[in-house]
Amino acid sequence: MVHFIGAGPGDPELLTIKGKRLIDSADVIIYAGSLVNKKVLDDRKESAVVYNSAYMTLPEVIQVMKETEAKGLSVARVHTGDPSIYGAIREQMDALDRLGISYEVIPGVSSFLAAAASMKKEYTLPGVSQTVILSRLEGRTPVPEKEKILSLAKHHATMIIFLSVGKIEVLVQLLSESYERDTPAAVVYKASWPEEVIVYGTLETIADKVKAAGITKTALVVVGDFLGNAYELSKLYDQNFETEYRKTGGSMKGH
Structure with a gap:
């Protein structure tokens, strides 16, 4: 399977737990080297093969995915931030659909x-x-x-x-x-x-x-x-605003 992973904005600790687990266990990693902090790859397997997609074309990226999937191995396709925002992810997913290769998308912090x-x-x-x-x-x-x-x-x-x-x-x-x-x-x-x-x-x-x-x-x-500094207070915590969980004039209760 191919895992599209949002690597977050830069700080390796802003990588999601699921994203980190999939990167660390991947057999092949294709990462957007021009933007992704390479430190998110620090705990990868010693045997993992790493490609920097900054030097690759779309057909080359898909070819690596195709060859890896044919061997029954996993691919971590690592994008910066969240891959759904200026990530050029759709064209990759469509190509995988045409090839019948399964994939999933792991969101990241934009x-x-x-x-x-x-x-x-x-x-x-x-x-x-x-x-x-x-x-x-x-x-x-x-x-x-x-x-x-x-x-x-x-x-x-x-x-x-x-x-x-x-x-x-x-x-x-x-x-x-x-x-x-x-x-x-x-x-x-x-x-x-x-x-x-x-x-x-x-x-x-x-x-x-x-x-x-x-x-x-x-x-x-x-x-x-x-x-700026001018704004109205939220209704969410307004003592005069009732919600499903809080009634006006009610006492504070912890659950």
Whole structure:
């Protein structure tokens, strides 16, 4: 079987227990070496054969999977973060479907979640934003017209922009068409890695700060008023708000 595994954002301890077990026991490991922290492979079997997919094409990756499966051995296909987000996983699964090779997907911690943890922020603040948009600028991979940054920014939601820090000035210009220039913004470089860097600013200042920090890749751009300090308290713990488990005026009980 082929196991697609989300290796998390970088910190090896953010790998799931299931993901680690499958990597450690795999006969063949194919990992995205340009992004995955190789330390997640440290406890692999001595006999495990390791391939770095950064140097491979899709047909080469599938061929390794096909040959390994024919031998009755297991494959750990290790992706950065969670493989469902900018992971190019669908094309691999479809190829395996055509070959009749079974597989499973093990989710991982995405870098956008690690970024929130590093910043100690909540993306969905009551009264501020209840919507999180994950997107990217158009590059060599095109973006559908209705999903351009210019259109998405009109929602004034919390935005996390992947794969775009290298064009930070263009991105800021597009966002500023809808967001106020004093809207808080941040750039998180290599969230959860030892070399992590967080740059805070506003849409007015963030581009200059990021350029001064020398950040050109492997970073997320986050934008929205969730980075500020004004918000409403949650209804979840409001003493005047009844839930299935808690009635107003009731006493605290532990279960």
